[in-house]
Amino acid sequence: MTTATTDLRADAEQLLRELAGPTAQLRDDQWIAIEALVVQRKRALVVQRTGWGKSAVYFISAKLLRRQGMGPTVIVSPLLALMRNQVAAAERAGVRAATINSGNVTEWDEIHADVAAGEIDVLLVSPERLNNPDFRDQVLPSLAADAGLVVVDEAHCVSDWGHDFRPDYRRIRTLVADLGNNIPVLATTATANDRVVADIAAQVGVGGSDTLVLRGTLERESLHLSVVHLDDAVERAAWLSRQLADLPGSGIIYVLTVSGARDLADILSDHGHKVAAYTGQTDTAEREALEIALLNNEVKALVATSALGMGFDKPDLGFVVHLGAPSSPIAYYQQVGRAGRATDRAEVILLPGAEDQRIWSYFSSVAFPREHLVRKVIEALDPIKPLSTPALEPLVELNRTRLEMVLKVLDVDGAVKRVRGGWIATGEPWTYDEERYLRLDTARESEQNAMLEYQKITTCRMDFLRRQLDDPGLTEAPAPCGRCDNCTGSVRDRTVDAADLDATRTRLDRPGVDLLPRKMWPTGLAKLGVKLSGKISDGAETGRVLGRLSDLGWGQRLRALLDGPDAPAPDALLAASIKVLKAWDWEQRPTSVMALESPTHPILVGSLAARLADLGRLTDLGVLREAPGHPPVSAANSAYRVAGLVDAWDTPDLSGVEGPILLVDALTDTGWTFTMAARAMRAAGAEAVLPFAIATPK
Known part of the structure; x- marks a missing residue:
């Protein structure tokens, strides 16, 4: 290691201490990633479990590159909650950060001016911004030309095969393609199997022979996995109401639907627990207040949909309970991975129900439409006169949510373009990739079957999940964790208190x-x-x-x-x-x-x-x-x-x-x-x- 490199690592260590506390030390893999980005200007893909320190890698790299005279780091990040945490972390390390998202519209012009004046070190951008006409045409080209580093956070969102695919993320290809050869790119995610990793690499241009890939084990010794089978939804809610007080610390209770979150939060509150519902329909200000309440242990739990997931950072989260199973092992591990990052023990409990598959089927039904419906969208658009989404909606047989998804996919594919005033057709030829959508249907069915199998297995649950995610730390032979209910034989008591059951049924019977x-x-x-x-x-x-x-x-x-x-x-x-x-x-x-x-x-x-x-x-x-x-x-x-x-x-x-x-x-x-x-x-x-x-x- 050269003197210059030694000095750079010392600078990185000091920045980490400012970011994470006086006792923090860089992991060897964190330094390898930072060196690749700052010294070698490489492209890197980091797949590491939640809590490994991916955000430290890009904030430290951003600061070091800025000291070398490079431009601001652009971080594409999917959730407002994630952005809030990231900006707070950046400020602790002396990094000047700003966000552009739907929650701070009134600040956009000022932020754009600060970027142009060189007063911003890190710009966090929601993926939706990448195709906003003004941002795409006026701000993005200068960022692509002057950026010091581009980070694609939660990069599994770019993949059809990931558990949270977002069409807006495909726009990142354009941003990366316009970068100079000297601008490093970092893609990060906590949960991705081999197929998702390969797709990320292809989509964001980090798949070349010179790319650094750091992929660590998903094993976390604090997690104690268990499954509790109760046939009736009322029984599951009543069982949880009695068990909740005994779970360590505070945590998250995941449910599959918005109405389920509200119902369960009401039931648990009636039983004297301090909980609150957190869903995609919760307004931004209330979400932030609820996140702070959980961070400060002011509530026992948030009863949440998947809206509370990526980006929520509470190292001492004591438990994650699922009342209803997610439809894929990747999604499940992404959510349970929020627990036990800085605790010796965290409880992870799955309470599956027969109705789960019906809910999975509903969400599958709103996937990408059939070809004739997509063709109608293209045919309805004019190449010159733009149509807004509300104006286009009466011309095609798709509801607003599916129409917006179709437009974003067609935009990325080049068949339509978003401009001021709405959408236009480009006239470019477009092919409906039926084979790809069939593969997605097959993959979705396989993942659902894997979740059903997880509920029934008698072997190690952690080993099962790690194999579903192609964990590179696994050996060919089974690797029992020694902590889950199957490994220890410590099956949770399924007894439901009669009084709790009656009270719960009465509440739900209203x-x-x-x-x-x-x-x-x-x-x-x-x-x-x-x-x-x-x-x-x-x-x-x-x-x-x-x-x-x-x-x-x-x-x-x-x-x-x-x-x-x-x-x-x-x-x-x-x-x-x-x-x-x-x-x-x-x-x-x-x-x-x-x-x-x-x-x-x-x-x-x-x-x-x-x-x-x-x-x-x-x-x-x-x-x-x-x-x-x-x-x-x-x-x-x-x-x-x-x-x-x-x-x-x-x-x-x-x-x-x-x-x-x-x-x-x-x-x-x-x-x-x-x-x-x-x-x-x-x-x-x-x-x-x-x-x-x-x-x-x-």
Whole structure:
């Protein structure tokens, strides 16, 4: 080692101490990565477990490169939570850092000016920014020309095969391709198997023969893995409510759905635990407050969806519990890897349920659409006049979420381009890679089967997960961890306290979910021949739904009811519906009831409406039937759905009906069926329409 290199390592050690504390020391592999970036200006791929110190590598490298006169480091990072932690860490090491993301729009111009003036050492950019027209055309070229280092953090997001693929990450290829040969690139991730590693290398240009690859073992001796099998969702929640206090420190309880997070947080709170729900629907300010509360051990746990994952850094996290299994071992290990980074022991518990596979299937169903739908998007765009996403939505049969995903993928593939004012077609030829999507379907199915196998194995659980992730530290022979439930034979007690079970069931048995009315018509309906726009003045009132199909309590019963044969409404359904109606704080009680003709459950809906009319002494108006010859409506896209529901019913004269009408249906999802049916009923003379549905998907 030369004197200059020795001095550089000493500088790196000093920066680490400023970053992580006076006793911190560089790992040998950390120094190897820093030297490769700062001295040799190489491209590097670092795949190391959570807590290894990947962020120290890029912050120290950024500071050292800056001292050599290089430009600012650009870090592409996916989560606001991750950015907050990174900026705080950078400031401790004297690194001047700034972020550009959706949460600080008012600061963008000032940050751009600071970058141009050389006053920023590190610029953290959300992947969505890379294709913002102004940023892409005005800021990105100068960054690519002047950057000292480019970091792709959480790089598994770039891969189709990763557990959190994000189309925006594909834009990184453009950034990296425009870099000079002397600008180093670092890609980092904590969880990636061989296939994901190879895809990262190909996507971000770090796969050449001169690339440094540092890939460490995933083994963590603090993690104690176990699986607890309880058949009923209510039992699982009750079991957890009794066990939670005995788990070490504070931690994270992962669930698969937003509604599941809310339900479980309510249940645990009712049992006296200090917990809070954390989901993708939690606003930014509240997320930050909840993260701080967990970091400071002010809550026992956050009940979270996958929104709390990458970037959340609490070294002493004492436990991770999953109420419901993620759909892949990679996703599972990424989440459990948050625990036990600075503790001798952390508990990792999986409570799988039969409903998990249904939820996996739902998320799989919103994957990349079939070719004819994608072609419609390209064909709807003009090469000169841009269309905004809301304006494009009525022209294609895709809902907003899937349309935005398709546009991002097509943008990366070169078939469309995002410009000021929306999207244009480029005219470039585009091929639907059906083979690739079939491979993804096969891979997804394989990963789901692996998670099911993990729940059943009698061998070492840690060894199983490490092999699923192609851990390079494994030997060919099994490597038992000696800590999981299978290795130790210490199976957790599955007994559920009867009082806890009753209290939990009572809490979950409270039926009723608000059904907020649609307030605005979808944009662009005129293009579909429908003269509706702006605010909705003749739709439904606020309604109620008995329960969500994803609910811990009612979900299982409602799924069984709607999956079964069409039959008269059972007494339990009627009793629950009456509870909801009694608790409904309507301005005026309904005077009559009408069933909305159901294509799948006409007997169920009709009988429920008739029995409610009888018990509530309401006028039974019968069934609102579909207009003869009207085609079925299946579109998920709002504009297409509204257009398809115009004149959909053979509406009777309702001008003689006084007071609100209770309108009953089996299932409501988007709310447009109730909106359009209410509009038709009001046009026929109804004073007001109060929607009531048996279930909603989520």
